Amino acid sequence: MRDYYTVKVNLPGGIVAPGALQTILTMARSAHVRTVRFGARQQLLMTVHYEDMRFLGKDLKQQSMPYEVNTEQYPNVISSYCGEDVFRAGAWLRESEYHTILDQFDYGPRLKVNLSDFNQSFTPFFTGNLNFITSPEPHFFYLYIRPKQTNTLFRWPELIYTNDVGRLAKAIEEAMLDGGCQTEDEVYKAVMAGQSFITQLATKEIDLPEFSLPYYEGFNRYGQRSWLGLYRRDEQFSVAFLLDVCALCLKTRIGELCVTTWKSLIIKGIEEKDRVAWSYVLGKHNINVRHAANELAWQTEDQNEDGANLKNYIIRFFAKNDTRTFGLCFGIQTRPKSEVFGSVLIRKRPLLQIGQLSLFSLYDIYFTENFNPNSRTYHLFEKGLFKLHLPNQLHRLCQKFNAGRIQEELEPVRQEIEKMEPAYNDAPLVHQCPHCFTVYDEQYGDERQGVPAGTPFGQLPVDYGCSTCDAPKEDMTAVQLVTVG
Incomplete structure (x- = not known):
């Protein structure tokens, strides 16, 4: 029997009401859970001792809150809603559209569904199996399909109307998982055989925007209000702290909390008069919100201490050597086929494998096409590195990236620059x-x-x-x- 279980509670679109989160955390605290994490797919994760699991499971069922134990049968629907109003200025995707689409998923999707605004780079486009991305045409989405456990990506022939996103996602899921369809033609024919959807012809591929990761921590003003970004170096949030956050949200009439794909939390709509109360909660729980930007630009696998420790090891080297990482984000992959988002990817592999036993580890470094993390094309930079040599090679790759960016910026205006001093x-x-x-x-x-x-x-x-x-x-x-x- 396992001593501990990993419990996952999906938060569709990364959105959760403070009252709902408060209820979950109160039940978790009763089950002797002291810390929780947020996953890369905007879900809530907690580790529960087996003796407490039956009580927590009973409480969750009584509250009609779906959850999973040690499985990933129903991946969370993720969205770029966490950046709404604070990181982007998209043309038409707003709060109402997000909620309209999320309400359509009245079933538990078995495929990973991503809902992304094209005018942002805070959340990934293609880490899902069904990737809905806004088009220039209001209320219509591109759809890019990536079959499970593959790197193959193909575009749906038409743009999909907002009110049909959930229904189409369910039809595609049934065709792929129940009907065995995998190729573009097979999926399209199976879905369109007995149903019709409101669509427009997609005449061209989507052009990936330039990646730029915003600084997402601390108090930041937008309009007459502020938003607060919360990041934890060890990815763990204390239950006591989050309960105080929920209580203050309810007291100050903040209706939603946003979980990001960077395993952090964003609280929007903080009134100026309430800033002192928020600062008090941060101080009470000794929460630091002054981490360097290059420390925030990392993704590791969920519930993975090995990846988190490696991240901190490399960050210490970057800090010591004052490495410039602006414009890059880094992913650490310790398990084959796991989904990690990054323009630079570090893959761990065993030097020697004997059955299930891995002896010693090597690391390979890859970077994406044009260093855009939404690209699915990877290029090998260095292979077979020991951990000791990994930070210096990443430092060298950062220098390569910066040199290339400077060259790109200078070339179009080289003659003019030569005339200026x-x-x-x-x-x-x-x-x-x-x-x-x-x-x-x-x-x-x-x-x-x-x-x-x-x-x-x-x-x-x-x-x-x-x-x-x-x-x-x-x-x-x-x-x-x-x-x-």
Whole structure:
């Protein structure tokens, strides 16, 4: 008998009401669960001792909350809703459309379903089996199908209407899993044989947007409100902390919490008057929200201590060597066929395999086409590395990426640049936040925080913080603006 079980509760689209999460966490606490995790498919994961499992299972069933134990028969439907309003400015996919589509999944999908806005790069496009991606045509989606356990990707011939997404997903699932259809023609014929859907002809392939991972931690303002991003280095959130989060959400009338594919949590709609209460909860549980951006750009497999430890090992090397990782994200794959999202992929494999026993480990480094993590084409960079040599080779790959990006940016304007010289002499000093790179320029002040133009940095209030992420004044460093003319 196993001592512990892994319990998974799906949170469709990565959205959960504070009251519902509070109920789950209260039951988990009664089952002596002290920490939980969020998975790469925006689900809630917890480890439960076998003696407590029957009580937790009974409580979950009484609340009609579906769950799985040590299985992945029903993958969560994931979505880019977590970035709605705060990371993107898409043309037509809004809160109402997300909820309309998610409500259509009144069954437990057996295939991985991704629902993505094309105008964002915070959540992956193609890690699902059925990947719905917005098209330029309002209320119509591209659909890219990837059969289970393959890297084959093919596009559905038509664009799919919003109100038909769930019904089409179910029909495709039945054709592929129950009917044995795998090829593009087989699936299309089986689905369209007895049903009709509102569609438009898809005349061309989708063009992948450039990847840019936003800084998703800490307090950040949008409009008259703030959102709070919560990341844990060990991927574990204490139940006590999350219960306090749920209670404060209910008290301040925040209706939803968002789980991201980066195993973090985003809380939107925080009123300015409630910022002190949120800061109190963070302080009470000693929650740090000042991690470096390159530490946030990693994905590991769910419930995998080996991957998490390797991530932290490499990050320490990057910090020591001041490695520039902007524009990249990294994935660590320790199990064959596991889904990990990244523009740089680290694959672990045994040096020697004897039955089920793996002796020693080697690592291979791959990077995606154009370093875009949504690409399904991988190129080998280095093969057969020992752990000791892995960080330095990744550092070298980062340098290769940065050199290539600089070259791409310079080439179109090379002749103009040669005629210009940087003007350093009278360049003004500004102060920059090292966490989100926001700049305080005394020439403009900070109107949002009541600091008039012309206020020197040294005369800012002692409690002044970065206007974007609220980092303290002491963290900001003086830098010289370099103008070109």
